[in-house]
Amino acid sequence: GESVGLHLPTLSVQEGDNSIINCAYSNSASDYFIWYKQESGKGPQFIIDIRSNMDKRQGQRVTVLLNKTVKHLSLQIAATQPGDSAVYFCAENGGGSNYKLTFGKGTLLTVNP
Amino acid sequence: EADIYQTPRYLVIGTGKKITLECSQTMGHDKMYWYQQDPGMELHLIHYSYGVNSTEKGDLSSESTVSRIRTEHFPLTLESARPSHTSQYLCATAPLGTGELFFGEGSRLTVL
Numbered sequence: 001g002e003s004v005g006l007h008l009p010t011l012s013v014q015e016g017d018n019s020i021i022n023c024a025y026s027n028s029a030s031d032y033f034i035w036y037k038q039e040s041g042k043g044p045q046f047i048i049d050i051r052s053n054m055d056k057r058q059g060q061r062v063t064v065l066l067n068k069t070v071k072h073l074s075l076q077i078a079a080t081q082p083g084d085s086a087v088y089f090c091a092e093n094g095g096g097s098n099y100k101l102t103f104g105k106g107t108l109l110t111v112n113p
Numbered sequence: 114e115a116d117i118y119q120t121p122r123y124l125v126i127g128t129g130k131k132i133t134l135e136c137s138q139t140m141g142h143d144k145m146y147w148y149q150q151d152p153g154m155e156l157h158l159i160h161y162s163y164g165v166n167s168t169e170k171g172d173l174s175s176e177s178t179v180s181r182i183r184t185e186h187f188p189l190t191l192e193s194a195r196p197s198h199t200s201q202y203l204c205a206t207a208p209l210g211t212g213e214l215f216f217g218e219g220s221r222l223t224v225l
Contacts, residue, residue: 042218100172
């Protein structure tokens with residue numbers, strides 16, 4: 001079946017370094033992608049989204065890159081801070097306006113001071 | 114101040130009990146969702162609603178039921194809880210026409 005998954009389950013970086021979290025998807029009909037951050041004991045929080053007609057989108061300290069050719073999505077966090085430590089999920093909308101998101105397995109990002 | 118309220122945050126109950134997890138929102142969003150999440154794992158959609166009197170089952174089969182009598186409330190009910198229902202249940206909302214979900218803090222259920 002169609003699925004969304006992450007390449008790495010854990011990522012450990014030094015404070016101040018840039019972080020890159022990857023996500024692979026298999027549904028070629030997916031038209032919308034979104035990254036969420038989930039801190040321990042909390043619900044996921046929106047970070048950034050991107051539509052399939054774009055290949056890059058930037059936010060504050062974050063950039064999402066979309067490569068539709070290889071069905072790959074990445075989240076780049078600049079100057080990673082201890083407060084960025086969390087689990088990061090990518091999610092996709094498989095097409096249509098109903099937005100039933102399918103979530104990937106998540107990557108645990110640990111930022112070392 | 115939270116715009117999506119989930120109660121209880123934590124619940125420990127015995128097998129066979131009936132429970133209702135409450136979710137209410139002050140955002141005025143038409144769409145509401147329930148996701149199930151085991152620790153460290155991905156979120157699985159179990160129920161969703163696009164408005165009052167509209168409910169649909171999600172991708173993950175669940176023995177729970179939901180209702181949407183008012184825009185603000187989307188309660189989830191388990192008629193007879195079992196240990197396999199032990200998990201975290203996350204409620205989310207979204208405006209029509211968008212995919213950005215707003216999540217509550219979750220209800221962590223433990224069934225003994």
